[in-house]
Amino acid sequence: xxxxxxxxxxxxxxxxxxxxxxxxxxxxxxxxxxxxxxxxxxxxxxxxxxxxxxxxxxxxxxxxxxxxxxxxxxxxxxxxx
Amino acid sequence: xxxxxxxxxxxxxxxxxxxxxxxxxxxxxxxxxxxxxxxxxxxxxxxxxxxxxxxxxxxxxxxxxxxxxxxxxxxxxxxxxxxxxxxxxxxxxxxxxxxxxxxxxxxxxxxxxxxxxxxxxxxxxxxxxxxxxxxxxxxxxxxxxxxxxxxxxxxxxxxxxxxxxxxxxxxxxxxxxxxxxxxxxxxxxxxxxxxxxxxxxxxxxxxxxxxxxxxxxxxxxxxxxxxxxxxxxxxxxxxxxxxxxxxxxxxxxxxxxxxxxxxxxxxxxxxxxxxxxxxxxxxxxxxxxxxxxxxxxxxxxxxxxxxxxxxxxxxxxxxxxxxxxxxxxxxxxxxxxxxxxxxxxxxxxxxxxxxxxxxxxxxxxxxxxxxxxxxxxxxxxxxxxxxxxxxxxxxxxxxxxxxxxxxxxxxxxxxxxxxxxxxxxxxxxxxxxxxxxxxxxxxxxxxxxxxxxxxxxxxxxxxxxxxxxxxxxxxxxxxxxxxxxxxxxxxxxxxxxxxxxxxxxxxxxxxxxxxxxxxxxxxxxxxxxxxxxxxxxxxxxxxxxxxxxxxxxxxxxxxxxxxxxxxxxxxxxxxxxxxxxxxxxxxxxxxxxxxxxxxxxxxxxxxxxxxxxxxxxxxxxxxxxxxxxxxxxxxxxxxxxxxxxxxxxxxxxxxxxxxxxxxxxxxxxxxxxxxxxxxxxxxxxxxxxxxxxxxxxxxxxxxxxxxxxxxxxxxxxxxxxxxxxxxxxxxxxxxxxxxxxxxxxxxxxxxxxxxxxx
Numbered sequence: 002x003x004x005x006x007x008x009x010x011x012x013x014x015x016x017x018x019x020x021x022x023x024x025x026x027x028x029x030x031x032x033x034x035x036x037x038x039x040x041x042x043x044x045x046x047x048x049x050x051x052x053x054x055x056x057x058x059x060x061x062x063x064x065x066x067x068x069x070x071x072x073x074x075x076x077x078x079x080x081x082x
Numbered sequence: 083x084x085x086x087x088x089x090x091x092x093x094x095x096x097x098x099x100x101x102x103x104x105x106x107x108x109x110x111x112x113x114x115x116x117x118x119x120x121x122x123x124x125x126x127x128x129x130x131x132x133x134x135x136x137x138x139x140x141x142x143x144x145x146x147x148x149x150x151x152x153x154x155x156x157x158x159x160x161x162x163x164x165x166x167x168x169x170x171x172x173x174x175x176x177x178x179x180x181x182x183x184x185x186x187x188x189x190x191x192x193x194x195x196x197x198x199x200x201x202x203x204x205x206x207x208x209x210x211x212x213x214x215x216x217x218x219x220x221x222x223x224x225x226x227x228x229x230x231x232x233x234x235x236x237x238x239x240x241x242x243x244x245x246x247x248x249x250x251x252x253x254x255x256x257x258x259x260x261x262x263x264x265x266x267x268x269x270x271x272x273x274x275x276x277x278x279x280x281x282x283x284x285x286x287x288x289x290x291x292x293x294x295x296x297x298x299x300x301x302x303x304x305x306x307x308x309x310x311x312x313x314x315x316x317x318x319x320x321x322x323x324x325x326x327x328x329x330x331x332x333x334x335x336x337x338x339x340x341x342x343x344x345x346x347x348x349x350x351x352x353x354x355x356x357x358x359x360x361x362x363x364x365x366x367x368x369x370x371x372x373x374x375x376x377x378x379x380x381x382x383x384x385x386x387x388x389x390x391x392x393x394x395x396x397x398x399x400x401x402x403x404x405x406x407x408x409x410x411x412x413x414x415x416x417x418x419x420x421x422x423x424x425x426x427x428x429x430x431x432x433x434x435x436x437x438x439x440x441x442x443x444x445x446x447x448x449x450x451x452x453x454x455x456x457x458x459x460x461x462x463x464x465x466x467x468x469x470x471x472x473x474x475x476x477x478x479x480x481x482x483x484x485x486x487x488x489x490x491x492x493x494x495x496x497x498x499x500x501x502x503x504x505x506x507x508x509x510x511x512x513x514x515x516x517x518x519x520x521x522x523x524x525x526x527x528x529x530x531x532x533x534x535x536x537x538x539x540x541x542x543x544x545x546x547x548x549x550x551x552x553x554x555x556x557x558x559x560x561x562x563x564x565x566x567x568x569x570x571x572x573x574x575x576x577x578x579x580x581x582x583x584x585x586x587x588x589x590x591x592x593x594x595x596x597x598x599x600x601x602x603x604x605x606x607x608x609x610x611x612x613x614x615x616x617x618x619x620x621x622x623x624x625x626x627x628x629x630x631x632x633x634x635x636x637x638x639x640x641x642x643x644x645x646x647x648x649x650x651x652x653x654x655x656x657x658x659x660x661x662x663x664x665x666x667x668x669x670x671x672x673x674x675x676x677x678x679x680x681x682x683x684x685x686x687x688x689x690x691x692x693x694x695x696x697x698x699x700x701x702x703x704x705x706x707x708x709x710x711x712x713x714x715x716x717x718x719x720x721x722x723x724x725x726x727x728x729x730x731x732x733x734x735x736x737x738x739x740x741x742x743x744x745x746x747x748x749x750x751x752x753x754x755x756x757x758x759x760x761x762x763x764x765x766x767x768x769x770x771x772x773x774x775x776x777x778x779x780x781x782x783x784x785x786x787x788x789x790x791x792x793x794x795x796x797x798x799x800x801x802x803x804x805x806x807x808x809x810x811x812x813x814x815x816x817x818x819x820x821x822x823x824x825x826x827x828x829x830x831x832x833x834x835x836x837x838x839x840x
Contacts, residue, residue, distance in 0.1 A: 011337070014310035014396065016409065018339035025433075071197040071335055 003047045005059040008077040009068045010040035040076070043067055051080050087401065088126040089455040097123050106133035112470055119464045127450065127457040130402040131371040131465055138637050140368050141469035144603035145635040148616040152630035155620040160629040163592055171212045171292060171364065173631020174284075175593045177657045181546050182286055183554050184216040187226065187279035187597040187653050189636035194276035197335040198243025203251035204338040205278040207410050210255065211364035214347055215413065217290035217354050218282030221532065222544050223252050225262040225278050226558050226597065226651045227521075230271030232513045232838050237266070240274050241521075241839055248278070249524040254340035255347070258533045259525035260542025263558060263651075266513045272641025277597045277634075277651050281556060283546045288354055292363040294416040295381030297444040299360055301374070304429055304436035305346045305412040308370075309395035312336035312408030342411040349432035350413060358425045361416035369407045371465070373414040375448055378462035384447040387440035389457070401452045416442060476613055477606035485567065488700030490686040495769040502768055503820035505695055507830060509773065510743050512694045515736045516834035517747075534661035538744065540583040540732050541656070543664055551660035557583030558654075560599075561735065562647030563688045564703035569611040569648045573618035574706045578777055579734050580654035581626060585715035586730040586780050588665040588722040589656030594623055596633035596652050601645020603637045611648040619650060625708040628654070663722060668748020669783050669809040670728040676745075676753060676807040678738065679796060680714060680779030682760060684770040690736045691773035710778040717799045718780065726788040726795070733779040739772040741781045742807075746814050747828050755807035756817045763804065768819065783809055 011017045017038045024037035045059055056078065063075040093099075103113040106129065116124050116132050124132060138144060153168055161167070165182055166174035172186035190205025206223055213220045225248050230237045252259050262279075294301065312334060353359050361381065363373045370392070378385045389401050399407070417425045422438075429436045443449075448465070450458035496502040509515055518537065527536035534553055535543035541557040559579040565572030577594065584591045596619060601608040623630055639646045658664065669676075686692055687701025721727050729748075733741045746753055757771045766774070784792045796803040815821040 015335075016306070016309055016311060016337040016339060016395065018337065018342070021339070022341070069197070072200060072337060 003050050004081045005045040005051050005056060006079050006081050007043040007045065007059060007063040007067055007075065008040060009043070009073050010038060010076050012072055012074055015072055050082055056080060087452055087455050087457060089457055090125055090459045091456070093123050093125045099123065101126070101129055103129060103133065106130070107137055108133050112136055115470065120460065125457050127401050127405055128460055130406050131375065131458065134368040134371050134406055135375060135465045136469045138603065140372060142635055143470045144472050144474050144609070144637060145612065146471050147473055148613055151616065151620040155624040156629050157627070160627055164629055164631060165289065166216070168630065168632050170632070171215045173593065173595065174216055174289060175631060175655060176286070177546065177552065177554060177592070179547060179550060179552050180286055181283060181552060182289065183281060183283050183546065183655065184213055184218045185279065185281040185556065185595055185653065185655055186212055186632050187277050187558065187595050187651060188212065188634040189597050189599060190276045190278060191273065191599065191636055191639055193335055194244055195240065195274055198240045199247040200335055200337050202244040202247030202276050204336045204410055205276055206248055206251040207338045207340065207343050208366045209278045209280040210257070210343065211366065211413065213280045213282035214350055215290065215292060215362050215364040216282065216284065217288045218284035219351055220257055220280050220282045220347060221530065222260045222542060223257050223278060223280045224260055224542055224556060224558060226275065226560065227262065227264045228270040228275035228562070228649060229266050230274065231268040232266050234271055238839055244274065244276055245521050245524055251338055251340045253526045255344050256529050258527050258529050258536065258544070260527060260533055260536040260544060261557065263560070264518050264521055265562070267562060267647070269562065269646045273639045273646055275599050275639065275649060279558060279653055281554065290354060290359065290362050291380070292377055293361045293380040294377040294385065294442045295383045296360060296418065297383065297442050298419055299442040300417045300419060300422055300438050301385055301387060301440045301442065302415045302417055302425070302436055302438050303392060303412060304415065304434055306339065306342050306409055307393045307395040307435065308399070308404055308407050308412070309409045310399055310403060310407065313403050313406050336408050336410050338410045345432050345434060346411055346413060349429055349434045352428050353415065353425065356424055356428060358417055358421035359415045360418055363414045365412040365414060367408060369405065369409070371405045375462040375465035377414065377416060378446070378448055379466040382446055384443045384445045384462060385440055385449070386443050387450045389450050389452050391437045391439050393435055393437050401457055474603050474609045475606040476610045478610050479607040485700050486702055490692045490698060490701055493692065493696045493698060495767065499819045502772065506739050506772065506820065509690055509694050509736055510740060511830045511834050512690070513834055513838065515690060515740055517832045518835065519832060520835040520840060534664050535587055538748065539587065539667040541587040541589065543587055543589065543658065543661055545661045551662050553658050553661035555584045555587045555589035555656040555658060556653060558651055559583065560649050560651040562649040563693065563699055565615065565648035565650065566699065567688050567701065567703050569614035570618035571703050571706055572648060573615040573650045573652070574622040574708070575703055575777065576650055576652040577619055577622040577654070578706050578708060578711050579732065580652050581711055581715065582732045582780065584654045584656035585718045586665060586732045588663055589658040590719055591626070591628050591654050591656045591715060593655045594628055594630045594652060596630060596650060598633065598635045599639050599646065599649040599651065600637055601640040605645065608645050615648050615650045619652065622708055626712060665722050665727050665730045666748070667731045668729055668745045669751035669753060670749065672751065672809055674728050674783040674785055674809045675789055675805055676755070676809060677782050677784060678760065678779060678804045678806045679782060679801050680710070681776060681802050682764050682766060682771060682774055682779065683776045684766050685774045685776045686770065689773060689775045691769070704775050704777050706777050713799055714778050714780060714801060717796055717801045721792060721795055724791070726784060726792045728783045728785055730780055730782045733781060735775065737773045737775050738781070743814065743827060743831065745781060746824055747831060750812070750824060751809050752811040752813045752824050753807050753809050754815045754817065757806065760804050760806055
């Protein structure tokens with residue numbers, strides 16, 4: 002199914018409690034990671050191959066609707082055919 | 083990454099270097115004052131510290147001269163129960179049996195407008211740490227919320243976020259939310275008020291203070307790591323209006339982690355129990371700048387700090403940013419060297435990160451190094467306590483005379499029973515009078531198993547001692563409409579209502595906290611409102627004989643040039659010897675007599691009736707008579723001790739109509755109400771009988787067997803008492819006006835908020 006993928010991450014400067022908790026758990030389980038940050042991936046499904054206009058609309062929705070610009074950044078909006 | 087460091091050496095060498103004092107919110111004379119204190123220009127680190135600590139939010143520079151009266155207008159009798167008064171993180175009150183409680187309310191208004199969820203959540207986290215830093219276990223929270231007009235689309239964004247943020251943080255911490263207020267008014271549209279209150283309990287011997295006075299003691303920062311969140315939050319967000327700030331490089335909001343805070347609470351309580359902490363301070367507004375300078379200043383000592391020892395989340399932080407960061411869930415402890423090992427063992431057990439930043443020194447000087455470079459060298463008192471004090475211009479607004487003359491006398495009153503019935507329903511289903519259960523159901527009321535009363539009761543009540551049943555009741559109130567009409571009386575009215583709420587639950591009022599929400603202090607008319615309100619509150623407390631133990635001032639609450647209504651939130655704490663004796667707020671059983679205590683006058687100005695039915699605000703608020711409030715409280719207490727009261731509910735916004743409805747709905751017990759005798763005795767009409775907001779009134783229900791005793795008790799104490807009905811059936815009948823099925827009223831009352839926000 003054709004998709005547009007929107008990826009959102011908590012702003013780099015802000016605390017990410019979820020990432021912190023998972024990072025600590027990974028470390029306790031023996032994984033050699035230093036930190037973890039957790040964002041979200043949103044799939045927008047289409048019944049056609051997304052057009053330029055669809056992508057532009059998705060970018061706008063990502064900024065205005067799918068993320069909270071005060072504490073989150075949209076890091077990528079990509080078409081996955 | 084290399085960071086340019088501005089050292090004290092550099093500051094001496096480059097006296098004329100331009101510094102961004104203006105951007106940091108300082109005024110020119112304040113900057114010059116800093117230069118004269120230091121005898122040179124401040125380093126950028128020092129400038130950061132002074133700018134946050136001298137901000138309105140931290141220094142109380144505009145309010146100080148008025149807050150003094152809370153400490154002056156007191157008698158020795160009032161101080162009797164006060165273990166710690168104003169100026170500490172929170173006041174501490176002796177409640178007997180070796181127990182003490184500490185409580186405080188604080189604002190998180192501006193952050194909650196920008197990012198409602200995290201703003202409100204970190205507001206709860208911050209006040210809980212204040213309580214924790216007194217040595218107490220936090221046992222409950224409350225919140226006082228003011229939002230914009232329900233019909234404005236932005237209101238929903240703020241309501242959803244704030245309510246979810248409070249419930250998220252409080253529920254995760256495992257603290258019951260036992261009460262609060264929610265008010266909608268267009269004056270709060272661009273500036274909602276999010277005040278959070280917390281209460282904690284401690285044994286007398288566990289009291290801790292934020293003080294560092296023993297040279298050689300270790301200064302330790304523990305809890306969460308320091309990141310770039312909330313940098314400049316204090317100076318930029320809380321102390322200047324929104325439109326005057328430019329874009330910030332770093333996010334000004336903070337993200338909270340309630341689970342980290344829960345661990346921090348348990349860790350701190352174990353540290354206290356092990357007696358390894360000589361002084362403790364939470365990190366809130368102004369972060370490390372505040373904690374280091376206040377601890378040192380309170381102990382008349384100094385500190386030597388190595389800033390590179392601060393554990394960071396992000397190593398790109400500059401020293402100035404580290405000093406200003408408002409990262410949440412951090413505490414600072416002062417630990418004697420001999421106890422360091424024990425301290426480390428406890429924090430390690432709780433997996434709480436810590437680092438030793440430095441030590442206490444005898445010389446009253448705060449030295450902060452970044453590696454080998456000295457970046458701060460200041461007298462801590464000048465940062466923490468001897469900040470600027472302003473006597474700002476005060477001007478009685480010219481508009482207030484016309485406002486006070488515009489009374490409700492000419493507003494049309496209902497002429498028929500149908501009209502009255504319609505108005506009754508319109509009022510009790512209006513957003514401010516409707517059930518708040520859609521909001522409060524999102525909060526956990528009973529976690530911990532010590533909650534005796536919670537919403538929608540008049541007060542929240544928690545048990546402190548599981549064996550004896552000793553407990554405390556807390557109620558908070560504020561009415562911005564009254565405050566707008568007359569700020570002096572408005573503050574007294576808020577105090578009187580909170581006091582009455584506590585008394586109506588069976589507890590004895592003991593102490594007061596406040597959160598004073600006002601517009602810009604640079605506006606002389608706002609400053610007049612503030613002056614009047616603080617005088618009203620201090621005079622009222624003196625008259626009632628209960629001291630103010632602490633509080634918070636929030637200025638700059640305005641949208642553009644339009645200030646909010648003066649909104650002094652007043653919290654009253656009461657003590658009850660056994661929570662089993664609490665008085666429920668609703669009818670208990672069929673066939674009880676319903677009595678209205680106190681005098682009903684035709685006082686409709688500023689009322690809900692005037693607002694909801696006529697969209698009117700003018701005239702003068704109801705008259706407050708604190709002597710009568712005191713007599714009423716004492717009568718309730720005596721009646722409760724003799725077990726005469728089946729229920730009690732205070733009358734306030736919405737008058738008798740609201741109180742009758744809420745008393746019915748609390749436990750689903752109906753009533754028949756008759757107003758004829760009341761109307762005849764006070765020469766008032768139906769509108770005044772139902773909707774007047776006269777003070778010093780409480781509605782009680784009494785079992786028939788206790789009737790004679792109860793009426794005798796009231797008469798002996800000179801409390802006006804009218805029998806206005808009986809509890810009966812599943813309808814609410816107001817004779818000659820209407821007869822509703824309770825279920826219909828309950829649904830209408832409950833549906834308003836879900837229809838707007840759910």
